[in-house]
Amino acid sequence: MAQLTHYSKPYLSLIETGKRRPLPEVVAAYEQALGLPIGGDAMRRAHEWLVSDSPTAVQRRSGRRVGESLADALDARVVELRHLDDVVGSAALLPAVRQELEEAQSLVRNGSYVEPIGRRLLTATGELAQLAGWVASDAGRYADAQRLYLGGVSAAEEAGNDSLAAQLFSSLSYQIANVADPRDALLLARTAVTGARRATPVVRTLLLERVAWASAKTKDRDGTLRALDAVDDTYEQRSTGIEEPEWVYWLNRAEIDVMAGRCMIQLGAPDKAEPLLSGAVATYPEGHSREVALYLSWLAESYARTGALDAATATLERARGYAARMPSTRTDDRFDAVEKLLPPR
Structure with missing residues (x-):
């Protein structure tokens, strides 16, 4: 070589x-x-994060005042870790994200920097906390995820970033809607929308999606439909002249259709869900195995609830093939739910 x-x-x-x-x-x-x-190679890249020093660790050893270059390096690291979540399983990624979060928190506590740099460091810390919470939740570690989300809110508030604070509350709302009382989730999701006073259109779209999902989980049909209409209207307000935060890079029309389809299933209208879900899955990157598996599970449920049991069974098996590449507690839970709708094998 x-x-x-x-x-x-x-x-x-x-x-x-x-x-x-x-x-x-x-x-x-x-x-x-x-x-x-x-x-x-996503696993190779994830391994590199685990064995290499983070920018903040290097900074602490050098003892230099924190400046633009370190803030830039930390921002880039957050982005790369966030995109790794598309292709790396939670068990492999969570240690890397938590290590980076701890380094950033230590830098905020002990570093020397001017106020604008401090705001950037706090924002990066809040974004890392959101990512860590999301990955922990995907691994089924819900109490850890809640602590991470709420810790991130403190950093976002100190940075004066109400959109990021809203995203953290909204992420927690999504978890609560799935594993606890959806009425609490709905209150939290609505609070996030109200508190995001300076939210850009795509950020507001994401926050409204969480309202729609919590509404659907509470079986509030009118509230769900109003929220979904607001999602569509707000998404259409996006513009190339409006700079969106990087953490909404993944939200597009296909994702909006998936959420609408899931809400239709929750509201007892699986026939309306099938075209939304099948169209979205057809456009989704195959390398994002966990999301493809999750969305196929919802498509399988739409088939099962409309009586197309052969299609449901075949779609669920296809979903299992994707899930094998990228294990997730979320996919396991989804498969269990759909399996109960199908005849015993």
């Missing part, structure tokens, strides 16, 4: 044993030599 890439053997040895993190150009050289796209 040293001959093929023109890097020294000792240097490559450090990389291959995990003692040095590879630079992008080294990864590119390996890809060219092997003829394989190793840069997109």
Whole structure:
């Protein structure tokens, strides 16, 4: 490999044993030599997060005043971890996110910085807390997730970021709607919408989706339909001239249709859910195995509740194939729920 890439053997040895993190150009050289796209290997990337020092750890050792460069590095790290959640299972990702969160919290407590940098650090901490809570919830660690969400709210409030605070409350609302009293979830979701005074259109769309879901879980048909109408209207207000926070990168028309379909099932209208769900699943990236599995489970439920049991069974088996690539407590719970609607195998 040293001959093929023109890097020294000792240097490559450090990389291959995990003692040095590879630079992008080294990864590119390996890809060219092997003829394989190793840069997109999600598990390898997740492992790198676990074994490498974070920017904040390096900063603490150096003792320098926190400046723009570290804030930029932390922001980039948050983004990459967030996108890893699309392709890496919760068990592998949660330690990496929690480590990064702890480093960021320590930096906020002990670092030296001017006020604008402090706001950026607090915002990154809040975003990491939201991500950690989301991943913990996906792993079935609901009490941990609630603590993480609420801790993130404190950071977001101190940063003066009401949209992020609303996102944290809204994420907690989504968990409560699924595993606890949906009436509490609805109150929390509505509070998030009201408190997000400066929310951009896509952020407000996400917050309204959580209201729709909590309303559906409480069987409030009129409230659900009003919320879904508000979701559509608000999403249409998005504009290239309005800068959205990176954490809503995933919200698009297909995701909105999935949520609408799920709400229809909760309201007892599975026939209206099927076209929404099947159309959305057809456009979803196959590499996002957990989400595909989840959305297929809802499609299977729509088939089961309309009496198309063969289609439901086949769709559920397809969902299980995706879930095997990326285990999740959420998918396990969904499969159990759909299985109860099908004839015994």
